[in-house]
Amino acid sequence: MNQSTKSLLSRRNASDSPRAKGARGESDRFYVWTLRGFAALFSAILLEFVYSIVHQSWPAWTHEGLTLLTGTTWNPANSVYGGLPLILDTVISTLVALLFAVPVGLGTALVLNFVLPRRLQTITASMVELLAAIPSVVYGLWGLYVLVPWMSTTIQPWLGRLSGGAWPFSGDPLGAGIMLASTVLAVMILPTIVAISRDVIAALPKDLNEGALSLGASRSQVLRKVILPSAKSGILGAISLGAGRALGETVAVLMVIGGNAQMPRSLFSVGATLASTIATEYTEASPGNVAALGALAVILMVLTAAVNAFARRLVRRTGALSS
Amino acid sequence: MNDSLDAAIQDGAVVGEFVTDPLLQLRKVNVSFSGRVAVRDVSFDVAPNKITALIGPSGSGKTTILRSLNRLHDLTKGAKVEGDLLLGGVDIYKGGIATMLLRSRIGMVFQRPNPFPTLSIYDNVVSGLRFNGIRKKSLLDEAAESALISAALWDSVSSRMKAHASTLSGGEQQRLCIARALAVEPEILLMDEPTSSLDPVSTQRIEELMTELKNRVTMIIVTHNMQQAARVSDNCAFLLMAEDRAGELIEFAPTSKIFHDPSDPRTVDYVNGRFG
Amino acid sequence: MSDLLNTLPPDPIYDRREKIRAITAKTLRRRTRLSQLFVGAISTTLVIALVPLVLVLYTIVQRGGSDLTLAFVTKLPQVPTIGQQNAIGGIGNAIVGTLIVAAMAAAMAIPLSLILGLYLVEMNTRLARIFRGGVEILSGIPSILLGVFAYIFIVIPQHHFSAFAASVALALLMTPVITKAVETAIRGVPDAVTEAGLALGARRSVVARRVVLPAARPGIITGTLLALARAMGETAPLLLIIGATDSSTWDLNPFHSMSALPTLTYFYSNSSFPSQHRAAWGVALVLVVLVLILNVTSRLISARLSRRAQA
Ligand SMILES: Nc1ncnc2c1ncn2[C@@H]1O[C@H](COP(=O)(O)OP(=O)(O)O)[C@@H](O)[C@H]1O
Ligand SMILES: [Mg+2]
Numbered sequence: 031m032n033q034s035t036k037s038l039l040s041r042r043n044a045s046d047s048p049r050a051k052g053a054r055g056e057s058d059r060f061y062v063w064t065l066r067g068f069a070a071l072f073s074a075i076l077l078e079f080v081y082s083i084v085h086q087s088w089p090a091w092t093h094e095g096l097t098l099l100t101g102t103t104w105n106p107a108n109s110v111y112g113g114l115p116l117i118l119d120t121v122i123s124t125l126v127a128l129l130f131a132v133p134v135g136l137g138t139a140l141v142l143n144f145v146l147p148r149r150l151q152t153i154t155a156s157m158v159e160l161l162a163a164i165p166s167v168v169y170g171l172w173g174l175y176v177l178v179p180w181m182s183t184t185i186q187p188w189l190g191r192l193s194g195g196a197w198p199f200s201g202d203p204l205g206a207g208i209m210l211a212s213t214v215l216a217v218m219i220l221p222t223i224v225a226i227s228r229d230v231i232a233a234l235p236k237d238l239n240e241g242a243l244s245l246g247a248s249r250s251q252v253l254r255k256v257i258l259p260s261a262k263s264g265i266l267g268a269i270s271l272g273a274g275r276a277l278g279e280t281v282a283v284l285m286v287i288g289g290n291a292q293m294p295r296s297l298f299s300v301g302a303t304l305a306s307t308i309a310t311e312y313t314e315a316s317p318g319n320v321a322a323l324g325a326l327a328v329i330l331m332v333l334t335a336a337v338n339a340f341a342r343r344l345v346r347r348t349g350a351l352s353s
Numbered sequence: 354m355n356d357s358l359d360a361a362i363q364d365g366a367v368v369g370e371f372v373t374d375p376l377l378q379l380r381k382v383n384v385s386f387s388g389r390v391a392v393r394d395v396s397f398d399v400a401p402n403k404i405t406a407l408i409g410p411s412g413s414g415k416t417t418i419l420r421s422l423n424r425l426h427d428l429t430k431g432a433k434v435e436g437d438l439l440l441g442g443v444d445i446y447k448g449g450i451a452t453m454l455l456r457s458r459i460g461m462v463f464q465r466p467n468p469f470p471t472l473s474i475y476d477n478v479v480s481g482l483r484f485n486g487i488r489k490k491s492l493l494d495e496a497a498e499s500a501l502i503s504a505a506l507w508d509s510v511s512s513r514m515k516a517h518a519s520t521l522s523g524g525e526q527q528r529l530c531i532a533r534a535l536a537v538e539p540e541i542l543l544m545d546e547p548t549s550s551l552d553p554v555s556t557q558r559i560e561e562l563m564t565e566l567k568n569r570v571t572m573i574i575v576t577h578n579m580q581q582a583a584r585v586s587d588n589c590a591f592l593l594m595a596e597d598r599a600g601e602l603i604e605f606a607p608t609s610k611i612f613h614d615p616s617d618p619r620t621v622d623y624v625n626g627r628f629g
Numbered sequence: 630m631s632d633l634l635n636t637l638p639p640d641p642i643y644d645r646r647e648k649i650r651a652i653t654a655k656t657l658r659r660r661t662r663l664s665q666l667f668v669g670a671i672s673t674t675l676v677i678a679l680v681p682l683v684l685v686l687y688t689i690v691q692r693g694g695s696d697l698t699l700a701f702v703t704k705l706p707q708v709p710t711i712g713q714q715n716a717i718g719g720i721g722n723a724i725v726g727t728l729i730v731a732a733m734a735a736a737m738a739i740p741l742s743l744i745l746g747l748y749l750v751e752m753n754t755r756l757a758r759i760f761r762g763g764v765e766i767l768s769g770i771p772s773i774l775l776g777v778f779a780y781i782f783i784v785i786p787q788h789h790f791s792a793f794a795a796s797v798a799l800a801l802l803m804t805p806v807i808t809k810a811v812e813t814a815i816r817g818v819p820d821a822v823t824e825a826g827l828a829l830g831a832r833r834s835v836v837a838r839r840v841v842l843p844a845a846r847p848g849i850i851t852g853t854l855l856a857l858a859r860a861m862g863e864t865a866p867l868l869l870i871i872g873a874t875d876s877s878t879w880d881l882n883p884f885h886s887m888s889a890l891p892t893l894t895y896f897y898s899n900s901s902f903p904s905q906h907r908a909a910w911g912v913a914l915v916l917v918v919l920v921l922i923l924n925v926t927s928r929l930i931s932a933r934l935s936r937r938a939q940a
Contacts, residue, residue, distance in 0.1 A: 061834035065748040069760055072745060072804070076763055079801075082781045083774065137674025145668060146675075147430055154675070156928055161682050163924040165862025167891045168913045171898050172685050175906075217681040224678065237467035241530070244423055245481030245537055246457030246653065248660045250667030255484070259471040271769070278771020280865035281895060305773045309868050312777065327777050331770065338769030339762075453660065457653055486656025487649060496645060538646035569642055 083331060087324030098325045104291035104302075106311060111322040113329060115293045119301035120330075122294055123208050123283065124276040127215035132269055134216075135223030140253055142224070143231050144239075155228065162221035170285030173214045178205035178286065181213075186298055201298035204288065209297040211287040215279055219272035226271055230264030230348050231257060267344030274337040278330060280305040304330040369398030369588065369605055376401040376571050377422070377541060380437040384417050387431035390599040391417045394436075397590050397605040399541070404563060404572045406586035406608065408579065409623070413592040414600025415575040419543045422573070423459040424452050440541075457485050460534035460570075461543040465550045466526035468518035468533070475514035477529055481537040496536045503569060504532035505562050524555025531562070535570065542566075544574040548581070560585050579624060583612050591620050689914045696911025706877045706888075709902045717908045722879055724915065726792065726887040730871070731861050733796035733883060738803035739853060745804070746811025746849075747837055768805035775801045776866025783870070790872025792887035798866040803856040810852020814845035847934050854927035858920045864891035890916040 090098060094111050101112020142155050182205030193199040238260060242252040258265070288300025291307060302310075304326045312323050369375065375398035384392040392414040399405050407415040417426075424445065426432040438445040445455060460481075468477050478497040479487075487493060497514075501507040506528045510521075518529060527547060534542055544563075548556040563572060563585050576582050582589055589611040591604045604617045615621050704719025749761055775798040783794040822844050826836035842849070872886030880887070890912055897909035 057832045057834060061832070061837070062751070064834075065744060065751060068741065068744040069748045069752075069757075072741065073760060073763065075801070076767060078782070079775075079778045083777060086781055134674045134677050137671035138678045140671050141675045145672060152932075154679075157682060158678055160921070160924065161678075163858060163862075163920055164682075164685060165864065165891055165913075165916055165920060167862070167864040167894045167898075168685065168689065168917055171894060171909055171913050172688055174898055176684075176688055220678055220681075235465075235467060237463050237465060238469065240425055240428070240461075241463060241467040242469070242480070242484070243425065243428070244456055244461035245484050245533065246453050247481075247484035248453055248664035250664040251484050251660070253671075254667070255480075256469055260469070262471065274769050278769075278773065280771065280773040281868070281891075285895070285898065305771055305865070308773055308777065309865055312780070312869055324777070327774055331774055334769055334771055335766050338766060341769075342765055451657055451661075454653060454657060457649075482649065485649065485653040486660060487652050492645070492648065496649070499642065499645070538642065538649050540646075 080331070083324060083327050087321055087328045089318075090321035090325040094322065094325070098322065099329070102293050104307070106315065106319040106322060109318060111325070113304075113326060115291050116302055116304045116307050116326060117329065118294055119208060119287070119291075120277055120303040120305070120333075123211045123215060123287070123301075123303060124273050126209070126212035126297065127219060127276050128269060128273060130213065130216035131220045131223055131272060135220050135268075135272070136227060136258070136265065138220075138224045139227040139231055140257070142228050144249070144253060144257075155224070158224050159221050161217060162225075166218065166279060166282040167285075169214050169218055170282040173210060173282060173286035174206075177210055177213065181205040181210050190298075198297040200296040203298060204300060206286055206288040207298050207300045208287060208294055211283045211301075211303075212297075214282050214286055215276045218279060218282060219275050222275055223268050223272040226268035226345060227261065227265045230261045230268060230345065233264075233348055234260055261348070263344045264348035267341045267346075267348070270337055270341030270344065274334050274341060277337065278305055278334045280309050284309055304333075368396050369400070371607060372398035372400040372588065374401060375399055376441065377573075378437070378439040379418075380439070382418070382421065382434070382436035382438060384414070384421055384426065384435075385433050386429065390597065392421075393595065393599040393601050395590075395592070395600070395602045396436075397602060399571060399573060400588060401571050402567050403587040404567060404574060404585055406582040406589045407573065407575045407592065408577075408582050408589060409592035409600070409603075410594065411577070412598070412600070413594050415592060416545055417600065418592075419461075419545055419573065419575055422541070422543055423456050423461055425461070427452065453485075457481070457537050458539050459541045459543060460537060460539035462527070462530050462534055462545070462547045464546045466523060466530050468521075468526050468529050470517075470519055472518060473515050474510050474518055474521070474529065477518045478532050478536050481533055485537065496538070497532075500532040500536035503535055503562075503566060504528045505558060506532055522555075524551050524558060527551060527555070527559065528562070531559070535566070539570060542570045542572045544572060546575050546577055549577060556581075579626070583608060591615075591617075591623060593619060593623070686917070689910060689917055692907070693910030693912075693914030696908060697914065701911060702915060705879065706893075708877065709904050714902070715904045717904050718877070720888075720890070720893060720908075720912055720915065722876060723888040723890050723893045723912065724919075725879075725881065726871075726876075726889045727861055727891070727916075727919070729881060729883065730792050730796045730799065730867075730887065730889055731857060733793065734799035734803055734860055735853070735857055737796065737800040738807055738856070741800075742804050742807035742811055742853075743842065743849070745808045746815060747842075749808070749812045750815045764805045764808055767801070768809070771865070772798070772802055772863050773865040773869070775799075776869040779866060779870045787884070790870055790886040792871060792883045792885065792889075795867050795871040795887075795889070796883070798870060799860040799863060802863060802866070803853075803860050806856035806859070807849070807853050810856075811845070811849050814848025814852070815841055817848060818844040847930055851927045851931045851934070854923045854930075858923035858927070861923070862891060862916060862920050864895055867892045868895065890919070 090111065098111055098113045099117065100114055102114050103110050103112045104115055138158060142151055146154060182203045186203030186205070189199045190203060234257065238256055239252055242256045283303050284306035287302060287306060289302055289306065289310065290300040291302040294301055308323055308326055311319065315323055377399035380396050382392060382395045383390060395418060407418060409415055420426055421434045422438065422445070426434055434446060443450060469480060472480060475497060478500055479493045482493055482496055498507065501510060506525060509525065518526065521529060548559050551559070560581060566572065574586065586608045589606065589608040590602055591611060592600045593603050595601050604611065604615060604620045611620060612624050615624065701719045702724060703721045705722055706720060707716040707718030709716045749757060779794045779798040783797060784790055818841055823836065823841055826840035867889055871889055871892060876886065876888040894909050894912045894916060897905040897912060900906060
């Protein structure tokens with residue numbers, strides 16, 4: 031993938047006759063300007079995207095100021111726009127999802143690279159990646175009708191008993207809530223984490239594996255002491271990409287988190303995230319509320335863009351970025 | 354075991370009769386990948402505290418033989434190693450030696466330096482010992498120092514043991530890999546074209562090193578470079594690809610004989626640079 | 630030999646070798662056991678990773694499979710009434726709606742992405758690199774925000790929900806994915822192919838259109854199908870802009886609101902009629918089948934591609 035050699039334009043070609051050059055130079059210029067024109071057009075759309083969302087939220091920022099970030103009550107019906115519960119629910123559900131998805135994802139990536147025979151690797155990896163193909167509304171449906179009952183009658187009572195009802199397993203076992211949202215999110219971001227960390231690990235020199243084995247290392251020593259540390263920054267990137275997806279996931283979370291904007295008290299709490307609140311309240315909002323919802327959109331945009339930029343930087347450094 | 358030895362000698366396969374008290378014996382070793390034979394009927398002896406060189410054109414199976422000695426082919430699906438490979442009289446594959454133990458007795462240095470990128474110089478050197486369960490700081494320090502001295506690296510790194518291995522030059526990295534392998538105190542060190550990615554000065558250092566290391570460890574080196582084989586090795590095995598692209602041992606003899614008085618006309622051609 | 634050994638001074642190296650071997654042998658069992666445990670543990674994680682896929686697919690098929698009748702996929706929805714609690718009708722308009730929205734999105738995203746992909750390959754400027762960064766950031770932006778954008782940009786000025794607005798949001802979602810695929814595929818075209826075209830004296834634009842893009846076609850198709858599959862399943866932006874989740878007409882005007890499979894799934898799952906709850910699984914099944922067809926086709930093409938590359 032040498033970036034510089036492929037440009038048609040950077041090629042000199044020997045058959046350039048002076049006469050042909052005139053007409054062709056003209057046409058090449060047209061070609062270049064077409065490419066540039068569309069790139070400019072698309073850039074304009076991107077800028078308009080950012081501008082219109084920020085612009086819409088402007089009244090809320092001037093009016094409410096930092097309350098949008100730090101206020102603990104979100105109640106648009108009474109024009110109270112504290113965004114903190116939504117931000118917390120968004121971040122907490124993502125972090126807990128990572129807690130589930132990271133060990134499973136990394137283990138899977140290691141198995142795919144080092145344990146499974148070659149023939150099974152591709153097919154198994156494709157199956158894991160199919161998880162990403164299933165639409166989020168389907169995960170939501172599954173969460174709502176299969177996981178909610180299971181959580182409320184089995185898992186949460188069990189966790190409650192086990193912990194004696196101590197934080198973070200306190201509260202009524204409602205099923206729907208932050209914990210369930212995290213579970214569904216974990217499933218949804220798993221393929222991202224697996225695919226990227228698998229690529230990152232596969233891009234490591236084969237010599238590392240053989241070098242460690244040749245010193246008498248066991249298989250787990252190679253993986254734990256050599257492979258994982260060497261792939262560390264790429265894996266962190268993979269995790270961040272997964273986190274970026276989880277932060278912005280809307281419908282699946284909306285369907286299982288309970289839809290109640292309140293400061294989270296435990297993992298069993300019902301809640302609402304930035305994205306789920308925008309989805310449910312936006313189209314029916316009064317003008318004042320629209321600005322506040324726009325502010326939520328800005329917060330979400332900044333959050334996900336920052337996490338993604340960070341992630342891509344890390345993954346690109348390893349030379350394994352494929353998606 | 355004696356049966357196969359006799360058989361090999363009867364077949365006229367080349368065995369190191371001039372090697373007394375061999376540390377390692379190969380008898381009719383065959384290696385195949387998914388049925389395709391890559392190495393056929395190779396037999397020779399490795400003398401202790403000597404350097405044995407494997408020479409031959411590219412694809413003649415030198416690396417394949419080397420990797421069969423510390424069972425690295427175990428990682429490759431479809432790879433099959435047959436014949437007898439005896440370390441001190443015990444078969445490496447069939448004699449019940451645990452692979453992990455075997456590899457701590459037979460170390461390896463690779464074509465390209467492969468220090469562990471996230472570890473410091475010190476942690477690289479003692480990594481093999483730690484893998485093998487050694488925790489005692491005094492033993493680690495002692496082994497690290499001795500290995501680094503033997504690898505002619507002690508003077509330049511003793512003051513910066515905490516630095517990352519990647520801060521070393523290519524030649525230094527390769528010597529670090531040699532030190533890392535030596536620290537486990539292996540009996541045999543396998544080296545697969547250890548200087549092919551290095552500049553002439555670094556190459557010369559490593560060649561000098563090898564001669565000095567002989568009293569510490571027995572070495573088997575694969576090399577492309579005929580002069581290198583002539584300079585450093587005591588015994589030399591010359592391999593060539595047969596019609597079906599399987600590598601075969603053409604001649605095994607003391608290095609001086611291989612280079613000055615080879616018995617096989619193909620060896621004559623090769624050492625005189627006439628093919629390969 | 631033994632005489633020789635006796636004359637040599639005691640050697641610290643052999644001492645140390647003995648010590649090391651002793652410890653190595655002693656720890657071997659533990660290390661082996663630990664290693665087996667670890668490999669067992671990570672193998673378990675693979676199984677855990679596959680469980681949700683199996684469970685989700687199983688549940689959808691089990692609960693939605695019986696809905697898959699000709700009437701269900703071709704008829705219009707029928708709203709349950711007191712008299713007819715179980716009436717559900719079909720989802721024909723939602724299927725067609727999803728296909729229309731996806732087609733419109735593809736019609737916008739594909740040509741745009743081809744040009745943007747060419748731009749990224751052709752231009753090696755600072756500006757192009759910044760542009761690439763922008764496209765990458767866009768690919769990580771939550772889809773709900775694209776819905777908000779389409780709402781502000783199209784729904785508000787037009788004063789009504791529309792399939793068109795939905796397709797714009799989906800096109801924005803697809804463009805970074807396809808652009809990336811186009812760029813990667815073009816960079817994979819062998820230099821010789823491009824040079825042969827240029828050597829004939831053809832214009833760059835002609836070489837790009839007639840030689841480079843066709844040579845990159847399989848990779849581009851793969852990426853496009855994946856993007857399309859993803860867009861078809863998108864629900865969040867549609868919730869804001871397509872309206873009419875409960876539409877039961879064949880109104881296919883793209884500037885009107887339209888029914889679509891993801892929004893219908895959502896609507897049914899929230900419904901107060903048990904029959905619609907049940908039907909949500911049927912809608913989800915149809916949606917998953919559509920998406921998986923695109924996804925698997927794309928995978929097969931790319932598998933064939935990499936097999937050919939290896940040969
Ligand atoms: N992992 C492998 N899978 C299949 N064939 C292999 C593998 N390793 C080596 N070979 C084959 O074995 C033969 C000898 O290779 P090698 O030992 O690397 O030669 P040399 O080191 O002498 O250049 C080659 O024909 C090569 O194709
Ligand atoms: Mg080789």
